[in-house]
Amino acid sequence: MGAVELLVRDLDAMIGFYSEGVTLEVLEHSGETAVLGRAGSALVRMRRMPDRPPRKSGEAGLFHTAALFDDEPSLAAAVASVARYAPRSFTGSSDHLYSQAFYFDDPEGDGVELYADRPRETWATEPHGLLEVATNPLDPNAFLRTYLPEASATPPGATLGHVHLQVGDIGVARDFYVDALGFEVMSDAGSALFIAAGGYHHHIAVNTWGTAGAGPRAAALGLGQVNIDLPTADDVDALEQRLTDHGLRARHDGAVLRVDDPWGTLIQVGAEDTASGS
Numbered sequence: 001m002g003a004v005e006l007l008v009r010d011l012d013a014m015i016g017f018y019s020e021g022v023t024l025e026v027l028e029h030s031g032e033t034a035v036l037g038r039a040g041s042a043l044v045r046m047r048r049m050p051d052r053p054p055r056k057s058g059e060a061g062l063f064h065t066a067a068l069f070d071d072e073p074s075l076a077a078a079v080a081s082v083a084r085y086a087p088r089s090f091t092g093s094s095d096h097l098y099s100q101a102f103y104f105d106d107p108e109g110d111g112v113e114l115y116a117d118r119p120r121e122t123w124a125t126e127p128h129g130l131l132e133v134a135t136n137p138l139d140p141n142a143f144l145r146t147y148l149p150e151a152s153a154t155p156p157g158a159t160l161g162h163v164h165l166q167v168g169d170i171g172v173a174r175d176f177y178v179d180a181l182g183f184e185v186m187s188d189a190g191s192a193l194f195i196a197a198g199g200y201h202h203h204i205a206v207n208t209w210g211t212a213g214a215g216p217r218a219a220a221l222g223l224g225q226v227n228i229d230l231p232t233a234d235d236v237d238a239l240e241q242r243l244t245d246h247g248l249r250a251r252h253d254g255a256v257l258r259v260d261d262p263w264g265t266l267i268q269v270g271a272e273d274t275a276s277g278s
Helices: 011-021 072-085 140-150 170-180 233-245
Strands: 004-008 025-030 033-038 041-048 061-069 090-095 099-105 111-117 158-166 184-188 192-196 204-207 222-230 257-260 266-271
Touching (some): 004 011, 004 061, 011 025, 011 033, 033 158, 041 061, 041 158, 061 072, 061 222, 072 099, 072 111, 072 140, 090 140, 158 222, 170 184, 170 192, 170 204, 222 233, 233 257
Parallel strands (some): 004 041, 061 111, 158 204, 222 266
Antiparallel strands (some): 061 158, 090 099, 099 111, 184 192, 192 204, 257 266
């Protein structure tokens, strides 16, 4: 996954939360835009658009952006940092079996997940072959007591692990993200679908929790676009043909491929070998 773009009202406040709170590095900051990440890997790109209204309740859009940390101690350090910087931003925590996750809201109400994966060989599958997923309780204080003492003074890397979207219809989302874009279903919770490439537990999730029946998104603050990186330019060309075969209109300018999902979220696909999708 490439960096998620957020359209924001107060760029300085958002930079403060993601850098001083989440402990991301400011990789770029020029005028009305900023890019934050770790070790040169961009996780979030923010663009100031103060004239846009906030996203309304019940509309499709972003559920959360998920930062994947290398291990539990580095996750604990980030969780503790956010708790000190913005203690009222915490919204919950869960043990998902394949990962341990902590949830926050940034200053403009965008969801943020901080998580670390368990070893892939421990991920359990259900009888029908999909990954087993749960939302078991996870005690933040116990987690911090266990792992925070092991945290390094030099933060290790972190990447954008996945993006979780709110949509109007799971079946329509499956048609677009699985049948057309080519992701594989990894877990199916009925009102939520978890999809990925390469056997990961999910690169994209979609749910209808509070947004069932939602139509195309209005122009608003929050999610700008979702970026996906494919290995080569040939893979991007092949995806363009796949989208065409499914009757979808994609725009390919020679560098990146752009296509809108059924709710108007812009999906931009580039090639890692040309560094165009980040």
